[in-house]
Amino acid sequence: MRDNEFSLPQGTIAFSHALPAHIYTLVTGGRPPAADWLQKASRGKIWAIDHGLDLCRAMNRTPDFLLGDGDSAAPDAWAWALARGVPCERFNVKKDLTDTQLALAKIKEASTDAFLLLTGAFGGRFDHAMSSLFSCAFSGLPMILADDKEACFFLHDGESLSFRAKQKPQAISLFALGSECRGLSIEGVEWPLENASLRPEEPYAVSNELAEGSSAFHVRLQAGTLAVYLYWQ
CATH class of the missing domain: 3.40.50.10240 (Thiamin pyrophosphokinase, catalytic domain)
Structure with a gap:
């Protein structure tokens, strides 16, 4: 496993930076x-x-x-x-x-x-x-x-992560924490985002799912603090 990855039974998270x-x-x-x-x-x-x-x-x-x-x-x-x-x-x-x-x-x-x-x-x-x-x-x-059953990862200014699923999550949701998230993109899902904004008071980026044929998704963030939430039945 690479030094930027952490493995859970449901899948592997790869961060844009090496882990401590x-x-x-x-x-x-x-x-x-x-x-x-x-x-x-x-x-x-x-x-x-x-x-x-x-x-x-x-x-x-x-x-x-x-x-x-x-x-x-x-x-x-x-x-x-x-x-x-x-x-x-x-x-x-x-x-x-x-x-x-x-x-x-x-x-x-x-x-x-x-x-x-x-x-x-x-x-x-x-x-x-x-x-x-x-x-x-x-x-x-x-x-x-x-x-x-659940997992939550955090991204901060300029960070990104990828998740390779061993078990397909039922829901993939994104939440802005504290202030607006800007330059938000997510790929590999049914409803992708590109350079979007997400505000805490308008949490619209919920209940996404992996795109057909995809076993991984990638999220990147320019500014803000983002929670990436996954749910398994």
Whole structure:
């Protein structure tokens, strides 16, 4: 695999830039990914973010680090992790930042050369999902949000990516985050765009699909912050 690619069970993402050398898999507290999917997709060090610890325990997968306020993971899961010597950082429930935001900040402190796979971000509470989406998009860390049903990638000024599908996504959607996206193009899909503009208040670029006979698509962006969202039935 090339140094600008990251492989998921559903397909391979190729970015326009090389990926950092250090990879972290963050397991958070939304809908848990399928255990076999996580086994295939996870890379590098595994961080359990509070309720994500329950999935790690169910898989008998000892995380490399545990972080959270302990309000959602089962108490005996914390005891299980501590008994295995997992380093942990526990926070007061009454705090300003979410557990995911605290994890992102800690990784930025630990490494300036990190790439993240964040799973468990979908399917739970909508407010948590929205918080994670924007926190990740503007964290300054390259990352993917994904599980066996959904995935989200981010592009910033002048970046591009390609996705080669092993499993054909049911939907391919694009969202401008924060401000207008300009110079947006997408190829290999049923409804391509060329040098288009996309505003947060008019999210028209939803429910696209691969063009007939195509197994890959390519997106490029001149300016803005773009979320590329994929959905599998």
